[in-house]
Amino acid sequence: MVNCEWTNELRSQFSILNFQFSIKNSLTLSTYQRINLFTISPYQQFTEMKILIIRLSSIGDVLLTTPVVRCLKRQLDDVEIHFLTRDSNRQLLSSNPYIDKLPRLDNKISKTIARLRSEHYDYVIDLHNIRTTARIRLALSSPKLVYKKENIHKFLTVITKRDFMSGRHVVDRYMDAVRPLGVTPDSQGLDLYLPEELKDSNLYKVDLDGVNVGELTSQPYVVIVCGAQHLTKCMPADKIHLLASYLSCRVVLVGDGDDRKRLRNFAIPFKSNVVNLCGKTSLLMSAAIISHASVVITPDTGMMHFAAAFHRKIIAVWGATTPSFGFSAYNSEHADCMVDNLWCNPCSRMGTGRCPLGHFKCMKNQSWQQIAESAQRICMA
Secondary structure (H helix, E strand, C coil): CEEEEEECCCCCCCCCCHHHHHHHHHCCHHHHHHCCCCCCCHHHHHCCEEEEEECCCCHHHHHHCHHHHHHHHHHCCCEEEEEECCHHHHHHCCCCCCCCECCCCCCCHHHHHHHHHCCCCCEEEECCCCHHHHHHHHHCCCCEEECCCCHHHHHHHHHHCCCCCCCCCHHHHHHHHCHHHCCCCCCCCCCCCCCHHHCHHHHHHCEECCEEHHHHCCCCEEEEECCCCCHHHCCCHHHHHHHHHHCCCEEEEECCHHHHHHHHCCCCCCCCCEEECCCCCCHHHHHHHHHCCCEEEEECCHHHHHHHHCCCEEEEECCCCCHHHCCCCCCCCEEEEEECCCCCCCCCCCCCCCCCCCCCHHHHCCCHHHHHHHHHHHHHC
16 A cells, blocks of 8 residues: 655844954854854945855755755845856756856865865855865855754664654755845745756757657656666666556656666567657756656656756655655655555665665555556646
8 A cells, every 4th residue: 555645134234343354254153153143244244245055966955955045045135156066966057047156076175175265255055064065164264054964863764764853854954054144945946947958949959869859848748757876766667667558648758878778678668658768868858858747757866856846746656765854845746655564664864776675665565556547637637
């Protein structure tokens, strides 16, 4: 039995002592807080504030930080926002109007730090909080704001199978990091801005192995996201075939080359209503296809957050992980599908390369026909 539940100005500025401005650049924000220096310095009142946000990976996590970027840009006057991430994720942010600069992350962190020091940031906001980002932020003299992780809570939840999580979405926890600046959530969801060549009528200029993307996206269709970073979060190939066989509407499969190989190894071919684009699209092309879908069936992966950013209806199929970790589809209409009464779930914080017990019941025992029927109704509505 599967449980599918549908979910649907700055702080007032006070007068401050002259010495605060002279020591601002040598204090961390926690020190500011201890001596009650929540206020904005005279320098920041009359010149543009420059903020560095750090989130290095992964695709979904970077996208989940975009509400913080938007709220900072909209709610602070004259703010310049820089965002540091890995090169592979820069494409997700390059068209974002709220980001002014994407600094390069060098292989040698020392080079990155040297370049960032020359920017003289007013604040550094670390929304990753790992060893690498800690090294970067501590090397900069700017006040720091740091996202507080719930890794211990996750560890206890995985080990004991009891829910120790706060119950708050990670986006809301990201927003907690910037509350000292007087920034509050706006409940407008995630941001993913596509380049002009992937918008609307320009899609008719794109041909993928004989499939015109403009024509494909002009009719109702279901997207099935076939892959994920870790195997225990992926839908098995035979279940993808089964799911597609239950659907009579147009079905578009998206994923990478490895997903295409997985599906090819399954002997039974797809029906004629299925368009397999696995391995044929770029990351942003997949996003463009998702942006026009009637409904997206997806595991716990970055493309689920693509669908949320475009406010698509989502059926999320959960394997090794759980929505209680705080990474469900944000601010979008979605169903979280999990196998009931499975004592071994969750078995991992982020997914693994194989099922620890070998049975993979969290995916194999999903009610695939029920999932397909829900998707079919949405697509035909």
